Amino acid sequence: MAVQNKKLNLKDKYQYLTRDMGWEPTYQKKKDIFPDEDFEGIKITDWSQWEDPFRLTMDSYWKYQAEKEKKLYAIFDAFAQNNGHQNISDARYVNALKLFLTGVSPLEHAAFQGYAKTGRQFSGAGARVACQMQAIDELRHSQTQQHAMSHYNKHFNGLHDAAHMHDRVWFLSVPKSFFDDARTAGPFEFLTAISFSFEYVLTNLLFVPFMSGAAYNGDMATVTFGFSAQSDEARHMTLGLEVIKFILEQHEDNVPIVQRWIDKWFWRGFRLLSLVSMMMDYMLPNKVMSWSEAWEVYYEQNGGALFKDLERYGIRPPKYQDVANDAKHHLSHQLWTTFYQYSQATNFHTWIPEKEEMDWMSEKYPDTFDKYYRPRYEHLAKEAAAGRRFYNNTLPQLCQVCQVPTLFTEMGAPTKLSHRQLKYEGERYHFCSEACCEIFEHEPEKYIQAWLPVHQIYQGNCEGADVETVVQKYYHINIGEDNFEYLGSPDHKRWLSIKGVKPADEDKNAA
Amino acid sequence: MSQLVFIVFQDNDDSRYLAEAVMDDNPHAEMQHQPAMIRIQAEKRLVMNRETMEEKLGRDWDVQEMLINVISIGGNVDEDDDHFILEWK
Ligand SMILES: [Fe+2]
Ligand SMILES: [Fe+2]
Ligand SMILES: [Zn+2]
Numbered sequence: 001m002a003v004q005n006k007k008l009n010l011k012d013k014y015q016y017l018t019r020d021m022g023w024e025p026t027y028q029k030k031k032d033i034f035p036d037e038d039f040e041g042i043k044i045t046d047w048s049q050w051e052d053p054f055r056l057t058m059d060s061y062w063k064y065q066a067e068k069e070k071k072l073y074a075i076f077d078a079f080a081q082n083n084g085h086q087n088i089s090d091a092r093y094v095n096a097l098k099l100f101l102t103g104v105s106p107l108e109h110a111a112f113q114g115y116a117k118t119g120r121q122f123s124g125a126g127a128r129v130a131c132q133m134q135a136i137d138e139l140r141h142s143q144t145q146q147h148a149m150s151h152y153n154k155h156f157n158g159l160h161d162a163a164h165m166h167d168r169v170w171f172l173s174v175p176k177s178f179f180d181d182a183r184t185a186g187p188f189e190f191l192t193a194i195s196f197s198f199e200y201v202l203t204n205l206l207f208v209p210f211m212s213g214a215a216y217n218g219d220m221a222t223v224t225f226g227f228s229a230q231s232d233e234a235r236h237m238t239l240g241l242e243v244i245k246f247i248l249e250q251h252e253d254n255v256p257i258v259q260r261w262i263d264k265w266f267w268r269g270f271r272l273l274s275l276v277s278m279m280m281d282y283m284l285p286n287k288v289m290s291w292s293e294a295w296e297v298y299y300e301q302n303g304g305a306l307f308k309d310l311e312r313y314g315i316r317p318p319k320y321q322d323v324a325n326d327a328k329h330h331l332s333h334q335l336w337t338t339f340y341q342y343s344q345a346t347n348f349h350t351w352i353p354e355k356e357e358m359d360w361m362s363e364k365y366p367d368t369f370d371k372y373y374r375p376r377y378e379h380l381a382k383e384a385a386a387g388r389r390f391y392n393n394t395l396p397q398l399c400q401v402c403q404v405p406t407l408f409t410e411m412g413a414p415t416k417l418s419h420r421q422l423k424y425e426g427e428r429y430h431f432c433s434e435a436c437c438e439i440f441e442h443e444p445e446k447y448i449q450a451w452l453p454v455h456q457i458y459q460g461n462c463e464g465a466d467v468e469t470v471v472q473k474y475y476h477i478n479i480g481e482d483n484f485e486y487l488g489s490p491d492h493k494r495w496l497s498i499k500g501v502k503p504a505d506e507d508k509n510a511a
Numbered sequence: 512m513s514q515l516v517f518i519v520f521q522d523n524d525d526s527r528y529l530a531e532a533v534m535d536d537n538p539h540a541e542m543q544h545q546p547a548m549i550r551i552q553a554e555k556r557l558v559m560n561r562e563t564m565e566e567k568l569g570r571d572w573d574v575q576e577m578l579i580n581v582i583s584i585g586g587n588v589d590e591d592d593d594h595f596i597l598e599w600k
Contacts, residue, residue, distance in 0.1 A: 009591070009592050010574075010575075010590070010591055010592050011591060053587075053588040053589060053590050054575075054578075054588065054590060055590065056575065056578075060575055064576075064578050064579055067579055068579055207583070208519060208548070208582060208583050209545075211547070211582075212546045212547055212548050213546070215546040216546040223547050227521045227547070227548070227582050230583060231521075231579060231580065231581055231582060233582075234578070234581045234582065234583055234584050235578070237583070237584060238588045241587065241588075288545065288546055301515060302515070302517065302585045304514075305513075305514040305516070305585065305586075305599055306585070308514055308599070309514070309587070309599050309600070
């Protein structure tokens with residue numbers, strides 16, 4: 001009798017992959033093999049309910065990933081061979097890449113480690129397979145981003161030691177501590193934090209409008225790695241949504257736990273993305289979309305639809321979303337004016353926006369820009385013109401949880417600084433907001449251990465007590481090359497010579 | 512309240528067919544062009560059919576091929592051999 005060689009359909013293939021990868025242990029206790037599966041209080045009654053809607057099997061995974069890589073590297077080669085960096089809109093743009101390489105790419109690597117570790121913690125084979133594939137994706141993101149930006153490293157400053165900087169530089173502790181916080185949580189909190197709150201709810205804001213902006217500024221290499229990474233992200237986001245639904249469907253006791261995680265990780269992610277708000281509004285010389293517009297589309301609209309869908313599980317929108325929605329009118333401006341003051345201690349340059357850019361901001365932020373922020377830039381511009389370019393020499397007060405300097409204002413009161421403090425076991429702790437304070441109160445033992453860069457400098461743990469020593473020796477930021485104002489910087493001069501414009505001071509030297 | 516699902520493609524040759532197929536199969540959808548990307552959104556539901564794509568391309572097409580060109584999605588995913596659906600129920 002002839003054996004019928006039936007081609008398996010997607011559902012069958014996925015079933016085989018995830019069913020045959022799981023078995024009941026016989027000579028070890030399940031509890032010993034998966035020791036971290038229940039300490040968070042999450043109850044899983046039936047792992048077989050786990051569904052990955054993409055049902056990707058290893059053979060198709062490798063096939064499609066290989067194709068993505070081929071396309072990506074063909075573009076990197078073309079970009080390098082054609083000196084693509086000469087065709088960007090303006091060299092100020094490269095500063096967004098410096099922030100990306102030191103702040104975001106190391107998070108991709110942290111995500112790789114996080115998923116590799118977390119995948120090991122689940123007794124369900126479907127969840128293990130999904131985490132394993134995602135771990136490989138994230139490693140790819142970290143690597144392709146470094147490859148793409150290595151071309152810029154040949155021509156611009158500040159890109160030479162990203163991994164080292166990520167571990168040490170004051171503002172990079174914001175992204176670093178975000179991911180460390182997630183990775184040191186239990187496996188279900190990690191997935192809620194990264195797969196759901198971060199990837200599903202928030203990363204669109206970085207990888208979609210910002211990357212589209214990179215294209216609009218002539219950077220084909222970056223938009224290509226961005227979109228190539230994001231094509232994996234479509235899977236990760238789907239996983240994020242499925243994870244939440246799976247956990248919520250398993251047991252009603254899971255609902256309040258998950259709600260607390262959503263509240264926490266929405267806020268942690270929102271604070272982290274304040275860096276992106278500034279990249280979009282200030283660091284893209286050709287503007288595509290303002291931060292507030294992106295927030296409206298990718299959070300208010302899409303997040304609104306999502307949380308409406310989750311209502312049936314008893315989940316409500318994140319507790320502090322109103323504060324985040326209100327902040328869309330202020331965020332990028334408050335961030336940029338802060339970084340402007342601390343450019344002596346960053347691996348990228350800052351500048352005062354040009355007149356057309358300020359007009360664009362007045363148009364995009366009609367209720368806030370002219371009233372609160374334009375006057376600051378006019379003042380700073382006057383100071384700079386008088387030879388007193390402003391640098392703030394007082395180290396900022398950092399929030400114990402998100403580690404952003406306490407620079408934000410209260411909801412509905414844009415001239416009132418938002419600050420909370422409390423005492424825990426005799427020590428006083430400071431916070432940027434009610435939300436961060438609340439996160440601390442729930443897990444004080446975790447957050448009292450935070451490595452706060454400013455405290456570390458004052459405690460003498462950063463190779464010196466003065467800013468110059470810390471910046472040069474401890475951060476590996478080259479003084480006079482990587483840091484300070486953009487105008488007149490070596491990057492600026494290099495750009496002028498690429499464009500065939502003679503910088504003013506070279507004229508003087510020639511004379 | 513309106514509940515939009517969406518899909519974003521890289522703006523390239525493959526995606527032009529994808530976008531066309533999606534627009535044919537979803538008359539209620541709206542297409543937006545932004546630098547380097549095509550974004551399609553629709554109230555509640557978007558479906559992509561293998562059959563429509565195969566007609567457009569004049570060749571066999573595997574639903575999972577779209578993974579190469581998709582940048583982002585919003586909505587619950589339901590995928591099998593014949594279609595890819597995004598929806599809020
Ligand atoms: Fe990633
Ligand atoms: Fe991801
Ligand atoms: Zn905070």
